[in-house]
Amino acid sequence: MDTSGVSRRALLLGGASLAAVDGVRSQDAGAALTAAQVIDRIKASVGTGWRAETVDRIIFGSPETPVKGIAATMMATLDVVRRAAAAGKNMVVTHEPTFYSHQDTTDALTNDTTYQYKVEFLRKHDMVIFRFHDHWHMRHPDGIAAGMAEALGWSEKADPKDERFFAFPGTPLSVLAREIESRLHIRTMRVVGDPDLQVRRVLANWGYASQMPGIQSLARADVDVLVVGEAREWEVVEYAQDAIAAGNKKALIVTGHVVSEQSGMKYCAQWLKPLLPEVPVEFVAAPEPFWSPGAPLA
Numbered sequence: 001m002d003t004s005g006v007s008r009r010a011l012l013l014g015g016a017s018l019a020a021v022d023g024v025r026s027q028d029a030g031a032a033l034t035a036a037q038v039i040d041r042i043k044a045s046v047g048t049g050w051r052a053e054t055v056d057r058i059i060f061g062s063p064e065t066p067v068k069g070i071a072a073t074m075m076a077t078l079d080v081v082r083r084a085a086a087a088g089k090n091m092v093v094t095h096e097p098t099f100y101s102h103q104d105t106t107d108a109l110t111n112d113t114t115y116q117y118k119v120e121f122l123r124k125h126d127m128v129i130f131r132f133h134d135h136w137h138m139r140h141p142d143g144i145a146a147g148m149a150e151a152l153g154w155s156e157k158a159d160p161k162d163e164r165f166f167a168f169p170g171t172p173l174s175v176l177a178r179e180i181e182s183r184l185h186i187r188t189m190r191v192v193g194d195p196d197l198q199v200r201r202v203l204a205n206w207g208y209a210s211q212m213p214g215i216q217s218l219a220r221a222d223v224d225v226l227v228v229g230e231a232r233e234w235e236v237v238e239y240a241q242d243a244i245a246a247g248n249k250k251a252l253i254v255t256g257h258v259v260s261e262q263s264g265m266k267y268c269a270q271w272l273k274p275l276l277p278e279v280p281v282e283f284v285a286a287p288e289p290f291w292s293p294g295a296p297l298a
């Protein structure tokens, strides 16, 4: 980076408006790509416009940070950001929160030592974390749904009118569940329903299934199985039990949230690469958080 550019930028940043800073950015060709420029390219390419109200924003770090490399991930856990930093990536594009709530509000965490440890790590490694949730889902097709269908080998089974629906030829529930478990490498999947249920139509609700539309999704006459990342056991899970007890041929598969969207962010890394040819882009998998005695850690 040439020093005259740095001093000019420093001067302007002193009290400049955002518009002036943008002007500088476009002038200094050859300078390192900043986090703000990465985000500008994402905004310009995602094809959805940009919502006024969104969780998609910088969660940690400065927009002016020069980006050395980008890690796309499902969830920016401490483990993920450490592996990103070790691989020389100082910008993390994460689908899910960094600080344990949908809005990434940290007011109640300021005295928490785990929170402080994570913040200190991010600061020390000059990292920027950008949340990319809403707009990756709003994209056509939904970026998460597209990546998950590919990972499952279900792209051909998807309903051309609605990418959430998949058709099966009367596959037993036990076979379907095992296929999902092995394709997504899940240690702790959970299933509600008769293992011999003949499955013809699956509705996938990747990520969190709220009470509504979760219940409505499972209740649909054209849905045999609802696949969710996670749901409350006293909402959609209880409803699934009751629907079955009332005589309906239904089932619910709970994969775990991380594994239910992970491949959608692997696809995001592929999507980001041609947008950002100046810097290396890598997918960093978030680990499935759970193990069980029958499926211990490797």
Ligand SMILES: [Zn+2]
Binding pocket: 095, 133, 137, 144, 206, 207, 261
């Ligand atoms: Zn999601």
